Amino acid sequence: ATRGDDSGREGILLLEDAANKGDIAAMKILARFHAAGIDGEVSATKSTDWTRLAAEQGDAEAMFQYAIALDLGFGVASDPQSAKTWHKKALQNGYVE
DSSP: OOSSSHHHHHHHHHHHHHHHTTOHHHHHHHHHHHHHTTTSSOOHHHHHHHHHHHHHTTOHHHHHHHHHHHHHTSSSOOOHHHHHHHHHHHHHTTOOO
């Protein structure tokens, strides 16, 4: 997916397919790709959307990353209260900084 040619786009599509079927690892990879602009442009909104979906599936690291996005307003409106809730969920689910 990191190639700039047609195989790179195919890789992104495969990741999206896996993520849409509930694959948390694919969601987290897509979040990082969108944050870095690997698919062609940086999209904080797409990155945070994938992170939120992984967090909602119970991934502790994604919970922590989503909390940071809420703290910073990365791809979402800043929401310190929700961020605090997600930080707490991440810790309760075993995330260690």
